[in-house]
Amino acid sequence: MAHAESLTRALQSARIAFFDYVPDRPRDPQTLAGTLGLAGTLEWVGTHFGIRDLDSRGLDAVADAVLAEDRESFLGVFRPGQGTARGGEFRISPADGRVTFLYCDANVDMGEDGHPARIVGTLHDVTARHRFEDRLSDTLREREMLLAVIDACPISITVSNGRLPDLPLIYANRTFETLTGYGRDEVLGRNCRFLQGPNTDPAVVQAIRETVAAGVQAEIRLVNYRKDGTAFLNRLVLAPIHDEQGALTAYLGLQADITDEARREDAERQRQRIEAMGRMMGGVAHEINNLLQPVTLLTEELIARHSGDADRAYLDVVLNCALSARRIIGDLLAFSRPGSRRAERLLADDLLRDALVLVRKAVGPGILTELDIRDGGIAVRADRTAFTQVLLNLAGNAAAAMAGAGVIQIVLRAHPPDGAPQAWRSARIDVVDTGSGMDRKTVERAFEPFFTTKPVGQGTGLGLSVAYGLVKEMGGEIILDSAPGRGTTASVLLPEAPQEDAKPRETPKPQEIPKEDDHHVHHTRH
Amino acid sequence: MSTILVIEDVPSVMLSLRIVLEGAGHAVQCATNGEDGLAALRRGGIDLVVTDIWMPGTLGSSVIAEGRRIAPGTGFLAITGGAPNGSVTPDQLARDGADFGADRILFKPFQRHELIAVVTDMTAAPGA
Numbered sequence: 001m002a003h004a005e006s007l008t009r010a011l012q013s014a015r016i017a018f019f020d021y022v023p024d025r026p027r028d029p030q031t032l033a034g035t036l037g038l039a040g041t042l043e044w045v046g047t048h049f050g051i052r053d054l055d056s057r058g059l060d061a062v063a064d065a066v067l068a069e070d071r072e073s074f075l076g077v078f079r080p081g082q083g084t085a086r087g088g089e090f091r092i093s094p095a096d097g098r099v100t101f102l103y104c105d106a107n108v109d110m111g112e113d114g115h116p117a118r119i120v121g122t123l124h125d126v127t128a129r130h131r132f133e134d135r136l137s138d139t140l141r142e143r144e145m146l147l148a149v150i151d152a153c154p155i156s157i158t159v160s161n162g163r164l165p166d167l168p169l170i171y172a173n174r175t176f177e178t179l180t181g182y183g184r185d186e187v188l189g190r191n192c193r194f195l196q197g198p199n200t201d202p203a204v205v206q207a208i209r210e211t212v213a214a215g216v217q218a219e220i221r222l223v224n225y226r227k228d229g230t231a232f233l234n235r236l237v238l239a240p241i242h243d244e245q246g247a248l249t250a251y252l253g254l255q256a257d258i259t260d261e262a263r264r265e266d267a268e269r270q271r272q273r274i275e276a277m278g279r280m281m282g283g284v285a286h287e288i289n290n291l292l293q294p295v296t297l298l299t300e301e302l303i304a305r306h307s308g309d310a311d312r313a314y315l316d317v318v319l320n321c322a323l324s325a326r327r328i329i330g331d332l333l334a335f336s337r338p339g340s341r342r343a344e345r346l347l348a349d350d351l352l353r354d355a356l357v358l359v360r361k362a363v364g365p366g367i368l369t370e371l372d373i374r375d376g377g378i379a380v381r382a383d384r385t386a387f388t389q390v391l392l393n394l395a396g397n398a399a400a401a402m403a404g405a406g407v408i409q410i411v412l413r414a415h416p417p418d419g420a421p422q423a424w425r426s427a428r429i430d431v432v433d434t435g436s437g438m439d440r441k442t443v444e445r446a447f448e449p450f451f452t453t454k455p456v457g458q459g460t461g462l463g464l465s466v467a468y469g470l471v472k473e474m475g476g477e478i479i480l481d482s483a484p485g486r487g488t489t490a491s492v493l494l495p496e497a498p499q500e501d502a503k504p505r506e507t508p509k510p511q512e513i514p515k516e517d518d519h520h521v522h523h524t525r526h
Numbered sequence: 527m528s529t530i531l532v533i534e535d536v537p538s539v540m541l542s543l544r545i546v547l548e549g550a551g552h553a554v555q556c557a558t559n560g561e562d563g564l565a566a567l568r569r570g571g572i573d574l575v576v577t578d579i580w581m582p583g584t585l586g587s588s589v590i591a592e593g594r595r596i597a598p599g600t601g602f603l604a605i606t607g608g609a610p611n612g613s614v615t616p617d618q619l620a621r622d623g624a625d626f627g628a629d630r631i632l633f634k635p636f637q638r639h640e641l642i643a644v645v646t647d648m649t650a651a652p653g654a
Contacts, residue, residue, distance in 0.1 A: 282608055286580070289607025292635035294542035300638035301545050326635050333608075 004045075011046030015125035018045040021059060021078070022118050025111075038063055038078060049102065049125065050094035065092040067099070077104050078119060084108045086119075089126065101127045156180070156255035158192060162240065162248035166191045167212065170250070179257055181227035192253060195234070197225035208238065215240045215248045221258070233259045285329045292329075295322045331462045343383050343474065345497045348427035349376045352412055355388040359395045366405040369395065375414040378427040380494040386470040393463035394431040394490045401435025401488060408433055415493055426476065426493040433489075438482040446480055467492075528573035528649040529553045533563035533589060534605075535581040539634075543576065543641075550642050552649075560584025567596045574648055579606040579626055587626040594627070601648045602627070607634035 011017065023040035042058040053061045059078060066074045070090035077086045086106040093099050106121030150157055156176040160167035168189045177183055180195060187194070196205060204222040211218040217239045224234040237254040299319045306312045352371065360369055391410075398408045408431060415428035438446065438453070445451045447468045464478075471478050475495050482488035530552045534540040537558075544554045555572070557563035560583055566572065575593055579586035590602045604626045625631050630644050 283610060286608040286610045289634040290536050290539055293536075293607070294538040296635045297542035297546050297638050297641070301542070301549060304549070304638070322635065323637075 008045055015049070016046050017049065017123040018121075019043065019123065020118070020120050023078075023116055025113075046123075047125070049092060049100055049123070050098070051092065052094065062092070065094045067091045067093055074104075077106050077121070078116075084110060086121075099127075100125055101130045158253040158255070159241075160192065160251040160253065162215075162250045167251055176255065179226075179232075179255060180224075186227075195224040197223065197229075197231065199223045199231060200225075208236075211238055212251060215242070221262075224255075231259075232257045233262050281332050285333055288325065288329055292322050292325055296326070328462065331466050343381045345379050345381055346384070347376070348378045348380050348412055348429070348494065349373050351380070351382060351384065351387050352391070352410065352429060354384065355391040356410070358388055359391050362392055363395050363399040363408070364404060367395075367399045367402065368407045370407060370409045372409065372411045374411060375427075376412070378412075378414055378425070379497045379499075380427050380474070380476075381497040382474045382494060383470075386473065390467040390470050390492060391429075391431070393467040394492070397463055397490070398431055398433035398435060398488065401433050401437070403435070406434055426495050429492040429494070431490045431492075432487065434487040437484045437486045437488055438480070439484050443480050443482050447478075527551050527553065528645075529555065529571055530574045530576060530645070530649075531555045531557060531563060531566050531572045533557045533560060533575065533577040533581070533586065535559060535578060539578075546638050546641055547576075547645065550645065552645070560586065560589040563589050564592055564596065567593050567600070570597070572597060572600050574601045574603065574645065576603045576605060576645075577628075579604055580609050590627040601629050603644060603648060604628035604631045605634055605636070606631070 020043040021040055023038075038059040040059065042054075044054055048054050049065075051061055051065045057064075063071075063074065067090070073088040073090040077088045084107065086108060087104065089101060089103050091099050091101055103124045103126045104121060105124070106119050108116045109118040109120075111117035151173045153173060154175055156179045157171075157173045158169055158176055159171035161170045168191060169187050170189075172182075172184050172187055176187075180187075182194075193205070200223045204220055207218070207220055208222075211220070217237070220236045220238065222234055222236060223231050225231055235256045235258045237252075239252040239254075240248055241250040241252060243249045296319065299315050299322065303312060303315045303319065306315065352373070356369060356371060363369065395408055395410075399406075402408075411430040411432065413428050413430075415426045442453060447464050451465075468478055471492055471494070476493050479491045479493065480488065481491065530547055532540060532543050532547070532554055534543060534556075535558055540556055540558065544556060547554050555566055557566050559581060560577075563575070563577065564584070567575065575590075577586040577589050584592075586604055586606070590604065593600065593602060606626075630648060632640060632644060
């Protein structure tokens, strides 16, 4: 008996019950169908799982504790019928309210009538295992969801293995594929440097190397290349992932194409710089104008009093200087503060022909100008005088670049070319010279006031600045395309002016004008 | 010969204006700010006022508005070289057709013959 008692205790602590059930034999098989058929003798050893009245009510007490939705599983074990080895899982919620998962393993001795004569088995509390499995499947679901989210994330994400030499990629999401044009199978296992190319700054690459060596986080901008060879400006965020011991396990890489963003930022910086310069110049102009006033008036007064005098020549020099200063101030202001001139709707070819008359006189006898009108009839809104000034300045630079001898080609065409799908177009006037050309740094500074490559005393460095201001005022822009030894093409783009009675078209934004090649430097860049 | 009141805060500019205008045979009264200028106008006898626009204290445009009330028959010539803080430039003013309420406007630095021509024109006008 002591033996049985210790067995009961052992089963209780293991939350196992043993049962031996002998169903009552139905006297009338017909009545069986209407009952649960649970009447019988039940012997129960081990834990009661909180089920009450087990000893007095037998299997009915168990049946009452089983949750309604699990009743079928429960009956599956005890119901009269076929099958000698039966197993099932069901939940009970006895009076204490806690739900317990029970697993039942049963062996059935079949009677001669084909109904169970005796069912022997065990019941086992599997609640803990169930909780664990639930958690596990939650974890798995969560992980799958996270992976799906990361994969669908609109930011390019890569993971490199930090435990292997040279940090090979072990993950790249879909956006990485879209951004770079590389498929995952092409890049996994490789170091990310395959994105680098000719214009990638070696100093930045060195910075990446140092970041990774130090195992720290960094944000880096670098020029990267897609699979098709096109370049993009990549804002790369590198973030290390360490294990609990602090060892580097992986490097997270976030890549974003900020080419357009950087271009807009550059344009905005340029605009702000020019605006600030304009304000400063306006203030300086006020001071200088006041200073020039007495210089001009008193010199002229003296000239009037000393006409015929030998000293008069000196006064003429003073006056000329004052007048030159006045002109420079005026030019400066024209650059910095374009206002509204008398813009008219004019055909670009007419405008060009009229301006050329003056330009030909101005550039000197050694320079030939060739006019090539490829697309005529494009109307633009422009001020004649301002346009002539622009062309004079551009042609003057072209003539200077060719040291006063050569051919300036002036080409007028539609931009983009006719038939292109853009909703708007411009008249594009290229002023092409075969002169010395400019390097990239010079091109970038070319529109700055007082920036000049001409020898001291020749040119004020205002020509392009003034042209820039005037063209901007006409709603257009200037693009410089130049390389040392190849000459320079200055392109003036003036948006086509709609018919007066037509609906106004959307004004093109400068950054929408596509760059045609790498040497093509847009004036709003850098 | 006319009596011209010049309102100008910069002494050297004032000097040059006075020399040229006196040289052209006019009588010149000087005021270095708007308030003094208006006081001179109230005393009467002024045919033409030449006034700077951006001056400390009363602006030239206010001087002109107030001056027209005080002396309805007087002509007003504004002279300006733009705002000291760069917010307005002569270039802009010229294009915008700014006049500050004046009858004529000259942008600094103007030349002697320009000044004399405008002043002659304004003082010769009937009723001026």
